[in-house]
Amino acid sequence: MPHRPALAALTLAGLLVLTLPAFAQPNTAACKRELAVTQTRMKQSLSLVGAAREMSQKERCSAYFRAQEMVTEIRGGIERCEPDASHASALRDVDEVDSELGKTVNRLCPPSPGMIRINAIFIKRIGASELPRGIAAVHGCETLPRTIFVNEPFENGRIMLAGCKGNETASAQDSAARNAAPKALADEQVAVYLALDSTGRGARRLTLPILLADGREATTDLLPSQGASPQSRDRLAGNWAPAQDGVCRIHAEWKIAAGKPTLVLWQELADCSKPGPPAFKTILDRR
Numbered sequence: 001m002p003h004r005p006a007l008a009a010l011t012l013a014g015l016l017v018l019t020l021p022a023f024a025q026p027n028t029a030a031c032k033r034e035l036a037v038t039q040t041r042m043k044q045s046l047s048l049v050g051a052a053r054e055m056s057q058k059e060r061c062s063a064y065f066r067a068q069e070m071v072t073e074i075r076g077g078i079e080r081c082e083p084d085a086s087h088a089s090a091l092r093d094v095d096e097v098d099s100e101l102g103k104t105v106n107r108l109c110p111p112s113p114g115m116i117r118i119n120a121i122f123i124k125r126i127g128a129s130e131l132p133r134g135i136a137a138v139h140g141c142e143t144l145p146r147t148i149f150v151n152e153p154f155e156n157g158r159i160m161l162a163g164c165k166g167n168e169t170a171s172a173q174d175s176a177a178r179n180a181a182p183k184a185l186a187d188e189q190v191a192v193y194l195a196l197d198s199t200g201r202g203a204r205r206l207t208l209p210i211l212l213a214d215g216r217e218a219t220t221d222l223l224p225s226q227g228a229s230p231q232s233r234d235r236l237a238g239n240w241a242p243a244q245d246g247v248c249r250i251h252a253e254w255k256i257a258a259g260k261p262t263l264v265l266w267q268e269l270a271d272c273s274k275p276g277p278p279a280f281k282t283i284l285d286r287r
């Protein structure tokens with residue numbers, strides 16, 4: 001009778017076969033070459049996953065880790081070269097494979113004692129001239145000499161957070177309209193974009209719903225950069241000091257589906273000076 005790792009590997013291999021068919025060829029030589037490389041990586045990842053069932057524990061985990069790297073490489077090729085008509089569905093398929101492979105790794109290759117495994121978000125500081133060309137074409141705000149930039153896999157492509165210079169002379173009206181304290185507005189901000197690939201192709205700036213101090217809903221296309229980050233392939237979070245009295249911190253989360261953000265969580269913290277875990281009060285929860 002096959003042991004559990006073999007069954008996990010075979011299940012994952014089957015998922016790869018079912019969800020990663022041969023892709024349509026865009027009408028560029030560069031993308032034909034790119035997708036040819038992607039096909040090779042698919043076969044290599046399948047071979048690794050299939051062979052893992054015969055390996056020792058250490059070898060098996062190394063094979064799974066390399067397969068994860070290949071799935072990341074495969075996703076990049078699909079981002080760049082999959083035709084627009086099937087771009088979203090192809091990325092959903094490869095993200096499903098990535099998720100299943102991650103579950104297999106977590107189950108069969110736990111971290112060493114005393115260690116934990118995290119999903120890291122990579123934050124850079126770059127000059128405005130270093131922004132991906134698709135973002136540079138639509139990023140209209142003034143930036144610092146070195147601005148914050150995040151470029152992560154996300155629903156249907158990438159999510160990108162690009163820095164904007166804060167407003168040190170924001171008025172009380174500005175503060176109220178964004179429910180953000182003057183200090184939060186003076187610090188660096190980020191605009192949030194969805195794009196098809198890492199070059200920023202098809203970049204579109206998001207407008208995010210927020211709650212005002214009186215509970216009414218409003219919108220903003222900027223977030224304080226500190227505390228703004230993607231949480232998963234369809235979630236974005238923000239944390240900042242609000243304009244309202246009696247609240248020192250806001251935690252907000254948005255779910256983004258089909259390119260549209262929906263506010264799904266709004267929490268408020270009354271006292272930031274208390275030691276220990278923050279005791280947020282939940283104002284809205286649509287998760």
